[in-house]
Amino acid sequence: MEVKKVIDCDVVVVGGGNAGLVATIECDNLGADVLLLEKAPKEKRGGNSRFTGGVWRVAFDDGNKEILPLLDASALPVPVDSLDIAPYPKDEFYSHAMRVSQGLSEKKWTESLVDKSLPTLQWLVKQGVRFTVPAYSLVKRNGRNYLPPRTTAVEAVNLGEGLVEMEYGILESRRANILYETAAERLIVNSGGEVCGLIARTNEGMIQVNARSVILACGGFEGNPEMRRRYLGEGWDLAKLRGTRYNTGDGLRMALEIGAAPFGHWGGCHASVVSEDSPQVEAEAVGCIRYSYLYCIMVNVNGERFINEGEDIVSYTYAKTGREIAKQPQGLAFQIFDAKVTEYFMPEYQGAIHVESSTLEELAEDAGIDVKGFVKTVKDFNAAIEDDDRPFLPGICDGRRTVGLDPDKTNWARKIDTPPFQAFAVVRGLTFAYGGIKIDDKTRVMDTREKPIAGLYAVGEMPGGLFYHNYMAGSGLMKGAMTGRIAAAEAVARAKAMKK
Template identity: 40%
Template structure:
């Protein structure tokens, strides 16, 4: 057994992504000595932040990037729609109100924004896109934190928490130099969910979990979350709920990132491996529906489906890093997908026959729909009749899980008896289930992380001063 080294600091931040860095910067600006421990090596630092593109923020007027106002009430309506009301109403309102400060805060922290992407995203008014993507945004936050004097250790996983009567005392950290005991007067838990822990996912999903692909880091295994729950912290969220999108089935099991996500569903139809459609591909705007498709595919046989479209859709969406499967006829496309050609053709022809012509427009809920078809396609329905024909095979791509720790407005974790912990704070995916009971709204994961990261960091520093 290696000898355990010991150090002391004011605030220990466990995690290395958006929420963790926002907490570290905020605590340091309030005068606290801060140590960040990140389980991943430096190259893979940042968890799922590495793969993000934007954050959603309420604002009263547009600017050089955001194309118009996005009032708090509209943001709230959007959140209620995607969650079906499954959210803590107080924390939802709090998150949205605090999001109005994120543009200025991020800019002051060195983050730069760019004009929004087009296509199916429709986010130019509601979301701020990071110039250079999530990794550039993350690099800016790390630079700011280090320039402020925040200490950062990589390859350093928290393996044991010393918590007594709801108060944090210390953490045992596994580092390349050996075990390290960190004593601190406050701790911020910001180490993400358990989406990379297939065994844990299997507890809720059964054997289906074996066919899940993990869009982000393989380091988000939920170790910190498990330790907090075992120590008497109150859980929140349905363990079967998660941010799950349809991603290219040819993606690697871990860390495929944003380039494997497919945004072309509204341009075609989606079939399972029995050549049956199973959901309305044109139900609503893509940013409000893209995160339901992973769960939908998870419920299909063998957890696989196929997005089918024709030449009219090419160039209208951001493609996968893998090329679409192409064929001159529907029958040949089915054969390439190893699907029953007769069933495949019958489903596409049945869809084509049900299409009601209208004015196709992805910027609005248009009048291109189907009639007499179950499930319907409510908008953006066009016949798949222009060769060549294309398809993408897709599997559930899990971004992050919603089971987490319950918090209050101060980002303090609540214990099982409902008391706020003395000095234990949480931010990011590890507490996102407070706001996201189910469903997802594009960019809100970054919003939750940044809002509660700032609150947690400031609260931890305030606790240290007092």
């Protein structure tokens, strides 16, 4: 193939989200000549990371000693001296990861994620990334602001967009080599079976990048309707996409073409709860999430509940709830709130389209819900609350539950009896797919013979094997940064060895 230009470098990183950015920063730290290729235009740079909440899951024993010093006091939602952060020990992080994956997560990578989480956060702060705490997770306790256990303890300043812009800012301050609107299309493999570069498409034509190491960090196939239909099943080609339109499976395709081993849960995905009126693509850009469902009952168009809205805090349930909504008639559900809980709405609910009424019958009729079925559901729900005098504790599993329903609500159950009533229409929102390619503990891509493909590394969403069935909030960004650093160290070491 004729190319317009040839570029030589030590390491080329494909994909400019959090994982690729961390890999590029670390390659630069280690003295490599590194080139970053970003498929998106500059104004939309950052991959799926740009559309995240910017939260990070970190293991630590003493939040006030280990986490508070890493936070930017000027960006905190409360005074720093009023904040208490509950511990999140390594064994809890590990057990939670294994529980949500139904025991399928690769143990070695789960252990690495846990063990390297705090050092990774410390490294990010050292590079210049600023962090705060999620304001929506704070609760009042004894007059102080308390971050409960099991929540995500840190959040990048200005969320996902802030995160990637800080990381790009670090690279720009170092005059790093970044090519935008450049899509990798094919890996170059030499006669020895080693990856030695790639072919990419730019607005001016095709270019060839010769590199001693290639790091794939270009995400999954969530932006590709054909691949979604093929791997996730019927209807997923029509799902709303929370994140970037540019994650179309290019890196996975290129790796598989040269013999990389598929790995992980290819039929699974992170599917959360978004508003029905969200745009079809990049929905997160308009505040689409609807995560206050802990305090509602959720019904389908027949007025029937279909999920335990209070199974656990949002961090452990939001990524699987969208899949349950997709199973309902029309793939549609409604979050039903009464006036007692609206003060606990997350910010995305403010000003959002919804139906409001002083009676349940009018609410159902206006929302398009079967009136008779809905009224019966609410009546049965209210009657099934076990102990209505039990304290209601927002953000903390409080044991307020129903008994005798299918399904029961096991936390935050309160009677729906105080007008005005509100209904928010919600659908599934796809974030990313869990399937990927296999890597070893050095992030080297493995082939179908269980042998590493020399010169090729994969990070971020691209390696499979960590997420199955469900997902814990904050795990993805941490996985991306952790694997990005490992890949950078390995790729640079290989490049330096080849120069000798």
